[in-house]
Amino acid sequence: MFKNKTHLIFCLLLAMLTILVAACSSTGNETPESNKKVESEKPETRTVKTIHGDIEIPANPKRIVVDAYLPTLLVLGDKPVGATKQDLDNVHIQDLISGIESTGENSMEKILELQPDLIISVDAERSTFDKLSKIAPTVIIPYSTYSGAHEEVRAIAEMLGKNKEAEEWLATFDEKIQQQRERVQAVMGEEETVSIFGAFGKDSYIYADGIYKGGQAIYRQLQLAPPERIKKELLDAGESTKRVSFEVLSDYAGDYIFFDQSNGGTLDKQDPVWKSVDAVKKDNIFYLDQKRFWPYDPIAVLAQAEEVADMLVAKKKGRK
Incomplete structure (x- = not known):
């Protein structure tokens, strides 16, 4: 009987030791994978140069709030969650703005409510930048920064990683402009x-x-x-x-x-x-x-x- 008890205890200890070794081995094997998973979950970012220095923004922003550059975002396929009333009143984009909420005249309360992960604004006042940057990464692009449609589309595309979309849209733009140019040249x-x-x-x-x-x-x-x-x-x-x-x-x-x-x-x-x-x-x-x-x-x-x-x-x- 004593031998049986000893044998039973030995078997239990052996089983526990096996489980413990397996657990340690499993933990050891999963650590690199766990680290990779954590690393993959970290949001990717890119750094852009602005009038306020280098700003780190999401590489693929999902909730953009914009002031003055709404049409350019739309041609790049990035529909923002919010835009100013003046942006939304633009007669040329009325068929493209469903679902975009108005931020009025840049209401801080409304912008905060929309929980943006990126803000793009034309307002060059330092106080505005300071307020907006407390809500989300903010890029200020003052009026007249870009000399024309091509420069504007390409610059914002570069910032958002949308270069392919920019070139495709500009190719269509150039084709349509050439058609109008030829019409005018034929009569003038x-x-x-x-x-x-x-x-x-x-x-x-x-x-x-x-x-x-x-x-x-x-x-x-x-x-x-x-x-x-x-x-x-x-x-x-x-x-x-x-x-x-x-x-x-x-x-x-x-x-x-x-x-x-x-x-x-x-x-x-x-x-x-x-x-x-x-x-x-x-x-x-x-x-x-x-x-x-x-x-x-x-x-x-x-x-x-x-x-x-x-x-x-x-x-x-x-x-x-």
Whole structure:
């Protein structure tokens, strides 16, 4: 009987030792795999250069809140969770914004509620950056950072790892622009010029090829020619706009004039100065829809190029 008990105890001890060794062995074998699993669960990031230094952002952000660059995100296939009211009012993207919540005029409370993992904003105020960066990694891209649609799409694509999507969209963009350019070239004389004027508040402005009033579409994309004085004083000088007195508008007038009225600015069409302009006498005036020609994003620029081409072709054909 004593031998039986001894044998039983020995068997139990042996079984326990076997289990303990197996457990240790298993633990030892799983440690590297566990580490790999932990490492794989760590979110990947990338570093981008900004006006506030290097910022570490998610490599594949899932909840972006944006201010001013909504259309560019959309062409890259990144639909943000939130955007400003002004972004969402853009007439050119109304079929693309379902499900995006409004942050009003950058309401901090609303942005916090949306729990973003990345914020992209145009507001260059340091205080705004400080507030936003407490919510999520924040990249500030001030107005006029990019000179045109291609630069903007490629720069933001680089930041988000969307280079392939950018090139595919830009290829389509270039093809459509070329079609509109050819339509215009078929009806416009080689020496004919185009001006962009505006009444903004109480002031009068001339616009070039920057972010204002369809300038990118008219001069950069359709490659319409400005009068020599606009070319010299604005385009060649790298200026996007120039405030002038109403009395000298005729000095900058092209054969065709696109006119914008915004911020309460109005044009007195009976003013003798205006009526003396040759393009006015020939009825070569196009009055711009403020909502359609205020945006300057890549989607808007393409739409504006198509509309300007339509205007010019219709005007030319109407005379034949």
